[in-house]
Amino acid sequence: MKRKRTAILISGRGSNMTALVEAAADPDYPAEIAGVISDQPNAAGLGIAVARNLPVQVVRREDFGSREAHDEAIDDALSGLGAEIVALAGYMRLLSAPMVQKWQGRMINIHPALLPAFKGLDTHRRALEAGQRIHGCTVHFVTTEVDDGPIIAQAAVPVMIGDDEATLAARVLKAEHQLYPLALRLVAEGKARMENGRTVFSGFGDERENAGLFIVAPRPSRDGIDLEQLARITP
Ligand code: GRF
Secondary structure, X not given: OOOXXXXXXXXXOOHHHHHHHHHHOOOOOOEEEEEEEEOOOOOHXXXXXXXXXXXXXXXXXXXXXXXHHHHHHHHHHHHXXXXXXXXXXXXOOOOOHHHHHHHOXXXXXXEOOOOOOOXXXXXXXXXXXXXXXXXXXXXXXXXXXXXXXXXXXXXXXXXXOOOOHHHXXXXXXXXXXXXXXXXXXXXXXXXXXXXXXXXXXXXXXXXXXXXXXXXXXXXXXXXXXXXXXXEOOOO
C-alpha cells in the first residue's frame, strides 16, 4: 500500500493534529503525515509535532502582502513536503479561492458542529443558546464557501443538562479526535471522493465500514457518561 502523504495546517493547540499523527503511527494506516505547517509561530501544536520528529514550518501571514501571496507560500511548503492531501486542523485563516480550487477534493477540514448548522465561530455557545439536544462535529471537503464543503463524516454527542460551553466543547473535542482519523482514512483510501460538489463513497466491501462515516459518542448511561464507551452505530 502506498500511503498518501498528508500535510496538516494548524494555528493553535493541535489536538486534532495529534489525533491524526497518532493514527498515522500505525504503518497500516493509509495516510502518513509528511509535515505540519502553521501560520502562528507560537502554536502549541508545533512543539508537539517537533517532539514527534515531524517536519514543521511556520508561514506567517504578516510576511506577505496579501492572502493570495501567503497561500502561495503555503502551497510552496506543501509542494516541498510532497503533500497529496491537506488536513486543516484548527487552521484559523480563510484560504483564497485559487488555493482552495487547486486542492479541491484533496483538502479536508474539521468543524466543531453538525454542519450545515452552526458554521463559523462560537459553535458550542450557539448550540447551547439554540437549545440543541444533539451537537457534534463534521469533517468535510474544503470549498470556497467557508464551512460549506461536501460532508465526509460526522460525530454526534448529546447536550447534557447543566452543560456549559467548556463541558460541551470537551465532549465534542473527544469525538473530533475519533472522527478525524476515520475521515482521513476514507479520503486516503479513495473511498470518499469529491465529485461535482458532492461526496461520493465507494469501495465499501463490508457494510460495517459505514461506521467510519458517523459516530455517536459517548453513550449516555445510568451512571453518567463513559467517554471511553463510544457507541458506533452500524446498520
Ligand atoms: C477544533 O475544535 C476544530 O474543530 C476547530 O478548531 C479546533 C482546533 O483545536 N476547527 P485543535 O487545535 O485541533 O486542538
